[in-house]
Amino acid sequence: MARVNNNQEQVSIPIDYEEIADVNSLSDDANSASNPFGFLTNNGMIKIEEESWWHIFVKNSFLFGMGQLAIDTRIVAIHKNSNCGLTGKARLMSFTIFYDAVAKKCGGNANILQAWYGASRDEINEIVRHGFSPCSKDSSYGGAVQLFPLKLSLSSALTTEMDENGLRHVLLCRVILGKMEEIASGSKQIHPSSKEFDSGVDNIVGPTKYIVWSCYMNSHIHLDYIVSFKVSSSEGVVRPQGNAIRPSSRDRAIQHVKDIVSRLLHPSKSPLIAKHYNDFQNGEITFKQFIQNLKQVAGDKFLLAVFKLYKHEVWIVESFL
Numbered sequence: 117m118a119r120v121n122n123n124q125e126q127v128s129i130p131i132d133y134e135e136i137a138d139v140n141s142l143s144d145d146a147n148s149a150s151n152p153f154g155f156l157t158n159n160g161m162i163k164i165e166e167e168s169w170w171h172i173f174v175k176n177s178f179l180f181g182m183g184q185l186a187i188d189t190r191i192v193a194i195h196k197n198s199n200c201g202l203t204g205k206a207r208l209m210s211f212t213i214f215y216d217a218v219a220k221k222c223g224g225n226a227n228i229l230q231a232w233y234g235a236s237r238d239e240i241n242e243i244v245r246h247g248f249s250p251c252s253k254d255s256s257y258g259g260a261v262q263l264f265p266l267k268l269s270l271s272s273a274l275t276t277e278m279d280e281n282g283l284r285h286v287l288l289c290r291v292i293l294g295k296m297e298e299i300a301s302g303s304k305q306i307h308p309s310s311k312e313f314d315s316g317v318d319n320i321v322g323p324t325k326y327i328v329w330s331c332y333m334n335s336h337i338h339l340d341y342i343v344s345f346k347v348s349s350s351e352g353v354v355r356p357q358g359n360a361i362r363p364s365s366r367d368r369a370i371q372h373v374k375d376i377v378s379r380l381l382h383p384s385k386s387p388l389i390a391k392h393y394n395d396f397q398n399g400e401i402t403f404k405q406f407i408q409n410l411k412q413v414a415g416d417k418f419l420l421a422v423f424k425l426y427k428h429e430v431w432i433v434e435s436f437l
Contacts, residue, residue: 152281153193155237156342159244160204161195170196174288174341181232181269184375188347192283195342207247211290211338218294218314218336227293227314230340231263231326232272234286237279240342243287248333257299257316259306261328261337263291268324271380273347274422283344291315291326292336299327307331319382370396370406376422377414385413 153163164171171194179186199208219226235243242249250259264271269286276284294314299305301318307329308314315336316327328336374393378386389410396406411419 152283153195153344155241156195156244159241160198160200161244161342162198164194164196170194170341174343177230177266177288178232178269178286178343178345181267181271182273183270185270185273185347190346190348191343192346193344195344197339197341207334208338210335211292214332214335215292218292222294222314227295229291229293229326230266231289231291232266232269232286233261233263233289234272234275234284236277237283237285240285240287243339244342248337250330250333257301257303257305257325257327259330260316261330261333263289263326263328263337265323265326268380270376271324273345274380282346284346286343286345287339288341288343290338290340291328292332293317293326293328294336296320296323296326324380324382370403373422374410377410377419380418380422381414388413 151157153161157163166172174194175191178191179189182189197204199205215226215228248261272286273284276286278284292314295312296315296317297309297313298320299316299318305316308316314332315329317323318325318327371393374389378389381389392401392406392409392413395401396403401409414422
């Protein structure tokens, strides 16, 4: 039976009709052939200045959620949705109408939160131009759109793909969640189980995913910002040469990977991960056995995604493969 979260932390995000910009306010470099963000500025996204309050807020929110990888992450640009043109204005108006409708249905609280969504450049380009479409990259919840809480930007970063400029991109959206129901991974459910519910969540107590059904994906999700970033090697991390591995570098990297995996998986798996890590630290199991145990707990695909973002520790990736 689905469980309902009645104590979900709320974030008040007012909708300002002054957000609707005029097409003439768009950046003049939108059509520049050398502009790596042309696919954004040509479709109503405006690059915001680093000194602006919103740039600072979005940047800090993203880096906070990157955890141990924040030190390796560089924000290259942040673009804001100008909501210009007939389509942009219509999308914002639709979001506002459904916000009011869900709020009325839920006793005045539409449960609107901010959430991250990561994808390839091509998919983000399609979302900016045409809106969301049923997601096929993760079939654990049918064709629903899966977004990640504000404090878990790393989860969205793990679903990105590097473009030809070495950049990755994530969306920061406002999401109308309304009344949520808990949905088990692998569920064949493709819409709310009843009119009582508006969205889904993977865990009602400690949600790590918000599930927006395809029937609501372009009415209950509003794209606000796009963060473009790079993940590179940290200063002071020693790349191993052959079999020469510095213990301090290795131990630090293993702990970082363990912490990342523990944060992203269901809380119930954290004690098991901690046990395997302690067994490795105490010499009861080898590094290879530790990696195999992590694979059993987290799954091959998930662990490989973590390693791809942690690629500067080449020896860890090679050990996994």
